[in-house]
Amino acid sequence: xxxxxxxxxxxxxxxxxxxxxxxxxxxxxxxxxxxxxxxxxxxxxxxxxxxxxxxxxxxxxxxxxxxxxxxxxxxxxxxxxxxxxxxxxxxxxxxxxxxxxxxxxxxxxxxxxxxxxxxxxxxxxxxxxxxxxxxxxxxxxxxxxxxxxxxxxxxxxxxxxxxxxxxxxxxxxxxxxxxxxxxxxxxxxxxxxxxxxxxxxxxxxxxxxxxxxxxxxxxxxxxxxxxxxxxxxxxxxxxxxxxxxxxxxxxxxxxxxxxxxxxxxxxxxxxxxxxxxxxxxxxxxxxxxxxxxxxxxxxxxxxxxxxxxxxxxxxxxxxxxxxxxx
Amino acid sequence: xxxxxxxxxxxxxxxxxxxxxxxxxxxxxxxxxxxxxxxxxxxxxxxxxxxxxxxxxxxxxxxxxxxxxxxxxxxxxxxxxxxxxxxxxxxxxxxxxxxxxxxxxxxxxxxxxxxxxxxxxxxxxxxxxxxxxxxxxxxxxxxxxxxxxxxxxxxxxxxxxxxxxxxxxxxxxxxxxxxxxxxxxxxxxxxxxxxxxxxxxxxxxxxxxxxxxxxxxxxxxxxxxxxxxxxxxxxxxxxxxxxxxxxxxxxxxxxxxxxxxxxxxxxxxxxxxxxxxxxxxxxxxxxxxxxxxxxxxxxxxxxxxxxxxxxxxxxxxxxxxxxxxxxxxxxxxxxxxxxxxxxxxxxxxxxxxxxxxxxxxxxxxxxxxxxxxxxxxxxxxxxxxxxxxxxxxxxxxxxxxxxx
Numbered sequence: 001x002x003x004x005x006x007x008x009x010x011x012x013x014x015x016x017x018x019x020x021x022x023x024x025x026x027x028x029x030x031x032x033x034x035x036x037x038x039x040x041x042x043x044x045x046x047x048x049x050x051x052x053x054x055x056x057x058x059x060x061x062x063x064x065x066x067x068x069x070x071x072x073x074x075x076x077x078x079x080x081x082x083x084x085x086x087x088x089x090x091x092x093x094x095x096x097x098x099x100x101x102x103x104x105x106x107x108x109x110x111x112x113x114x115x116x117x118x119x120x121x122x123x124x125x126x127x128x129x130x131x132x133x134x135x136x137x138x139x140x141x142x143x144x145x146x147x148x149x150x151x152x153x154x155x156x157x158x159x160x161x162x163x164x165x166x167x168x169x170x171x172x173x174x175x176x177x178x179x180x181x182x183x184x185x186x187x188x189x190x191x192x193x194x195x196x197x198x199x200x201x202x203x204x205x206x207x208x209x210x211x212x213x214x215x216x217x218x219x220x221x222x223x224x225x226x227x228x229x230x231x232x233x234x235x236x237x238x239x240x241x242x243x244x245x246x247x248x249x250x251x252x253x254x255x256x257x258x259x260x261x262x263x264x265x266x267x268x269x270x271x272x273x274x275x276x277x278x279x280x281x282x283x284x285x286x287x288x289x290x291x292x293x294x295x296x297x298x299x300x301x302x303x304x305x306x307x308x309x310x311x312x313x314x315x316x317x318x319x320x321x322x323x324x325x326x
Numbered sequence: 327x328x329x330x331x332x333x334x335x336x337x338x339x340x341x342x343x344x345x346x347x348x349x350x351x352x353x354x355x356x357x358x359x360x361x362x363x364x365x366x367x368x369x370x371x372x373x374x375x376x377x378x379x380x381x382x383x384x385x386x387x388x389x390x391x392x393x394x395x396x397x398x399x400x401x402x403x404x405x406x407x408x409x410x411x412x413x414x415x416x417x418x419x420x421x422x423x424x425x426x427x428x429x430x431x432x433x434x435x436x437x438x439x440x441x442x443x444x445x446x447x448x449x450x451x452x453x454x455x456x457x458x459x460x461x462x463x464x465x466x467x468x469x470x471x472x473x474x475x476x477x478x479x480x481x482x483x484x485x486x487x488x489x490x491x492x493x494x495x496x497x498x499x500x501x502x503x504x505x506x507x508x509x510x511x512x513x514x515x516x517x518x519x520x521x522x523x524x525x526x527x528x529x530x531x532x533x534x535x536x537x538x539x540x541x542x543x544x545x546x547x548x549x550x551x552x553x554x555x556x557x558x559x560x561x562x563x564x565x566x567x568x569x570x571x572x573x574x575x576x577x578x579x580x581x582x583x584x585x586x587x588x589x590x591x592x593x594x595x596x597x598x599x600x601x602x603x604x605x606x607x608x609x610x611x612x613x614x615x616x617x618x619x620x621x622x623x624x625x626x627x628x629x630x631x632x633x634x635x636x637x638x639x640x641x642x643x644x645x646x647x648x649x650x651x652x653x654x655x656x657x658x659x660x661x662x663x664x665x666x667x668x669x670x671x672x673x674x675x676x677x678x679x680x681x682x683x684x685x686x687x688x689x690x691x692x693x694x695x696x697x698x699x700x701x702x703x704x705x706x707x708x709x710x711x712x713x714x715x716x717x718x719x720x721x722x723x724x725x726x727x728x729x730x
Contacts, residue, residue, distance in 0.1 A: 068452070072456075075463070142380075158610070160686075160688020161688065164687060180687060189532065189533060189534060192468050193469055194465055194471075195464070195471035195472040196456040196457060196462060196463055196464070196465060197465045212453075213453070213463070214453070215448050215451075215453045215454055215456055216448050217444075217447070217449075217471060218389045218449070219469070219471050221386070222532060222534070222535065222682070223532050224534055225686050226687075227386075227387075227685050227686045227687045231379075231449065232378065232449070233378055233379045233380035233384070233385065233386075233449075234377055234378045234379075256450070257378040258448070258450045259449060315534075316533075317533075
């Protein structure tokens, strides 16, 4: 959030940080002119200066207008990415009085993420699910969860034979546990299905959704063989004090109603070199995450030395998610 | 050239409106009824606009429901206009030439309904401009949905413009230049097959859904469409024959019956082939079919639905095939109604919902449309009926004056 001092400066000199980054194309100039009023009005609202609610509403309208007509994230220059992120932060401050830090970090060079899940170790504690819900600002009203844990009978490897809704003390004797989430396929049916290119695979292997570009047709959801996608049927509800404010444009930012969302390997964390929330939260160390291109990484060790397999491997989707046994 | 110097495009449009606003008391009541249904649909949609799709019965497992079901069925109805165009323009059947314009009107109405169903099914309808090539970003040729947007709008354009040109020429009292529109008629014949095949490929191309991932899907779509569509057109022609002065030759109905019977029999053969494949040696690929025909884990909501559909379908096909009463419309028209309803039940809910159940991870849930979905659907159907009746009323008046 801008300090009052900065805001007064904005009133005099409208070149606020986002605008000063803008390039010199005519489109940018047009947007810049539009955003001057927006910046001024936003500033007035925050400092409590006189222009009043009308002007503030007007400024908010301009921000919304610019947001509505922005490009697909993949086509944006870094300046445009910064500008949209800035607008989103300002809108959150204006509408919900939220102090968000939204990032647009690009993929790290020479990184391809992979994930492995140890079915011998997992005991079904669900700490990963809880951590994921909190980290990714998932809707609490409909109990949306990206990760599902299935309690499996011995001799079975297909989660559809397991119990995905157990509410008893774990672990249970002679059962094993299998977690599923988005498998970030190399050959992803969901990205092929999307009619507007609102979902795609990033160079680091993460399959992402541009929530503002998604039209909510749900074709990708029908195309996913792993039930990896979730839809915002209504407006997501998250208790105010539980909102994770460090966000990424393609990651855990607050989703609008009617948009598709999914696990992003915690893009807001992993692109800063941290582990996904589920990996960090797992008490048994069943979850292994890392860079497939780094020969010394733990994930490469697992793939080399353990007995690994992939789910529905016959579909040829090449998931970057492996199961293994010790 | 023009025999009516005081007629032009403006008077054409004004006249079309004028003819459609006039009419007897029964006609006005019919207009009020459809208008009321459209109003109800708009009212119901306002809830969806406010609260999102959470006011529908859909969820993450059954992510497509009543809207997409109706969309899928109506694409078939739109494609079926080709069953009138083909005999009229390719085989030069003069009787069909007289009714082809009605078939095209039905196609336009069906396409308007299809596109409306797509729009109301979107979670972000305000972002629909992302689908417009040029200013949006089109995932072409990868996404079959992108193909579908193209073929549906193209077919709407073809089926709207060709009849509009012919009618306008007749309105002006001159013969339409066949050299000018003939290429578009032939294009629309190919296009009709493409809209239904592409819509089938939408489902057929998904490895995640074994129930849809079936090479018979496209051909079977066509067979069922060429049964249900002409059945509806036969009913509309019967209504026109009885309530207007535009008389339709008996031979048109007899030929339509043949088209319907052949398509319906092929449709049943393919249905039998599908059922055989699913149940002779059931694998886990058959689970959706098991859910549909016999229920699963105590979830049996679709079982009576699909069996009703199959029984009515078989019965109607038999009646149309054996033709008791020798072309008696009192026997054949109810059979057409039954066939139409049976195929609507099967190609709509009976196709879309079980494709999503059980989910890829094995969950079985039941889907029931809410009053919002039902009302919005009713509104869109009323809109389609309105479009069809407007087009046909204008067309018949122009044709009668031109011929008379």
